[in-house]
Amino acid sequence: MSTVTLKKVCKTFGEGELAVHALKDVDLEIKAGGFLCLSGPSGSGKSTLLNMVGGLDRPTSGEITVADKRIDLMSKSELAEIRLHNIGFIFQAYNLIPVLTARENVEFVMQLQGIPTEERHQKSTNILREVGLEGLEDRKPLELSGGQQQRVAVARALVSEPALILADEPTANLDSTNAENLMNLLRHLNDDHKITFLISTHDKLVMSHARRLLKLHDGQIIDDIQQR
Amino acid sequence: MDPNIAHPQAGTGGGDAYHMMIKTLPLLSALGWRNLWRRPKRTFVILFAITLGVWFMIVSAGMMIGIIEQQVRDMIFNLTGHAQVHHPDYRDDPAIEHSMLLPSKKLQAVLNSAEVKQWSSRVRLPAVVMSERESRGVMLVGIEPLREQGLSFIGEPVVAGRALQSIDDNGIVIGRRMAEKLETQIGKRIVVMAQDKHGEVADRGFRIVGLYQAELEATETGYIFTGLSTAQKLLGMSEISEISLITENRDEIDSLVARLSAAEPQLATQSWTELEPLMVTALEVYDNFMIIWYLIIFAAMAFGLINTMLMSVFERTREIGLFQALGMRPSFIVIQVMIETLMLLLIGITLGNLAGWFTIDVIFADGIDLTQFARGLDAFQMSSIMTFQLEARDIVTINIMVIALGLLASLYPAAKAARYIPIEAITRT
Structure with missing residues (x-):
């Protein structure tokens, strides 16, 4: 069974002569447990594709199925539910909530899911330990380094064990050591927990970790390479 | 975990949503409270406006009620009584x-x-x-x-x-x-x-x-x-x-x-309301006037409140987009903004009530002596000592009105926040 399926997905920004075709008839099938990288130059449609799969934006045409549900037909509330229970996001700019501590950021999604306090606390403690942030649970984002913030963002995406994690340039703001550590962590989670990863990146290090590498150019998949 | 199957909690039924909202209230409240203090200066300014507005409503209501009540008491004590029996x-x-x-x-x-x-x-x-x-x-x-x-x-x-x-x-x-x-x-x-x-x-x-x-x-x-x-x-x-x-x-x-x-x-037995219809009309006019008066004061307050909440929402566009990306329903975003507004209103109302109580029951406990204007006041059948009087009913009316209208005013910025398209909000700089 596929986790994600895209059929003839198009996304056009603007109209008429000013129209920009960010995605053109993209067909894609991502199996459960996959570890995919989207690569390509800026403007090739990587982030747009990621946003479509995450239900953060709607396609101009075509079908998108996530966990057997047509998300292109869903209302905003239904999309929120799908994202809440099935998809985790790791953003390039970390996007942590500044008024919440590291632990509260990690627990945010679980609170929305209505998970009891004790269970939430247990899970957040474990995941923060797993990403190497033990002892920093009560710090707010501004009191953490860039690498630590990104690890909090990763912990937040992983803690509720979604079927699919979408990561947009996750190593863009990290030094090479932190980037390597992050990729090892993601790969480990993919191996052990069979979480599906879809990562857009320019980073060769990230690409080297991918099992499947998709190359995009002008809104189309021009290459689909199976790696290790 | 089976990654292929959509999470069973992913239902969108009304009952589910209600229970989820109740479970999420502590989170929404914590966010609301902390957001208030992100810009303390702005929060203090709008709190001052709400406090001032509520204080003014309470003091003006106390003054009006005092004047009217004094007139009613004078009228009753002026041989009218509560009822009379006549030929x-x-x-x-x-x-x-x-x-x-x-x-x-x-x-x-x-x-x-x-x-x-x-x-x-x-x-x-x-x-x-x-x-x-x-x-x-x-x-x-x-x-x-x-x-x-x-x-x-x-x-x-x-x-x-x-x-x-x-x-x-x-x-x-x-x-x-x-x-x-x-x-x-x-x-x-x-x-x-x-x-x-x-x-x-x-x-x-x-x-x-x-x-x-x-x-x-x-x-x-x-x-x-x-x-x-x-x-x-x-x-x-x-x-x-x-x-x-x-x-x-x-x-x-x-x-x-x-x-x-x-x-x-x-015999004809009549209550004071039948004996003094002008006074009854004056009381009715007063009641309506006070509602209009409250609305005028509130309108001034509401502009500040809407402006503050709009600024607050606008500044947090990315964050609100993030909430949506992480799975927060648009309706929860509306509730979160409204909780924030409610917190502002409750603090402002509490301070306004305290200030109003202090003004009426401490500063002007004995009323205001207007003896020097006694002749002019007499023409309006007003006493030369202006006393303040406030009933619980009036304070409750003022507080409920400010909360209800305040929340109503917050709907606009809240709805605006909920309408954001997640990706546009997250990528906004």
Whole structure:
């Protein structure tokens, strides 16, 4: 069974002569447990594709199925539910909530899911330990380094064990050591927990970790390479 | 975990959403509270505006209620009482032929019931009073002095001389300002003329034994008082003009009026609201005016509130987009903004209530002395001491109104936040 399926997905920004075709008839099938990288130059449609799969934006045409549900037909509330229970996001700019501590950021999604306090606390403690942030649970984002913030963002995406994690340039703001550590962590989670990863990146290090590498150019998949 | 299957909790049913919202309230509240203090200066400014608005509403309501209540009390104490019993035609023509017999046993039984705090019979008829120098038209009122205590102002101690002591008292008590107009004083004699029972002019000399003081000049120059029997003898009558009474609670007078009417159906029994329709109209106008007044004050407050919440939402566009990306429903975003507004309102209202209480019950506990404007205030039938009065009902009305309208005002920024498209919000710089 596929986790994600895209059929003839198009996304056009603007109209008429000013129209920009960010995605053109993209067909894609991502199996459960996959570890995919989207690569390509800026403007090739990587982030747009990621946003479509995450239900953060709607396609101009075509079908998108996530966990057997047509998300292109869903209302905003239904999309929120799908994202809440099935998809985790790791953003390039970390996007942590500044008024919440590291632990509260990690627990945010679980609170929305209505998970009891004790269970939430247990899970957040474990995941923060797993990403190497033990002892920093009560710090707010501004009191953490860039690498630590990104690890909090990763912990937040992983803690509720979604079927699919979408990561947009996750190593863009990290030094090479932190980037390597992050990729090892993601790969480990993919191996052990069979979480599906879809990562857009320019980073060769990230690409080297991918099992499947998709190359995009002008809104189309021009290459689909199976790696290790 | 089976990554291929959508999470079973992913239902979007109304019941689910409600339960999820309840479970999420602590998170939304924590976010709301912390967001308030991200920009403390802005929060303090809008809190000041809300506090000032609520304070102003409470103080202006206290002042208006104080003025109106004072007028109602003066009116009731000014011989009106909470209810009166008359001959059916007396109100239209207060002439001697429209007098009535002394209360029957049936009527007395109701008048002496526990509901009635005090009652008294009176002769009240038009007359002319003359001194050596002046004459004026007045109402001659024959009273039962002991029964008037607590019922009307004439039961209070007089300011000069002595009060009437019995229904046979031959002395006369006039208003302080009436004495000035008649250019007379205590101990001097005045002549009272009125039409007697037979349509003849009856007159008699009275010695002034006391001067009374009333809130209004119109009262002091409008009424002269003697004993009930003395007045009846002067007018050759054994009847009375009216029975006046007061109860423990003026707002629950209707059932008593019904019982009095049932006891003596041939007489007219009227409550103070029927006796003083102008005052009732004034009270209704006041109620409506206060609502409009509150709305005007609130409107000024609402602009600040909407502006603050819009700024707050605008500054957090990325964050709100992130909330949506992480799975927060648009309706929860609306609730989160509204909780934030509610917190602002509750703090502002609490401070406003405290400031209002301090102003009314501490600073102006004894009212504001406007004696220097007494003559002008008299024209509006207002007391020269302006007292503040506030009832729990009015405070609750103000608080509920501010909260309800405040939340309503927050709907616009809240709905704006919920309408963001996640990816546009997250990528906004």
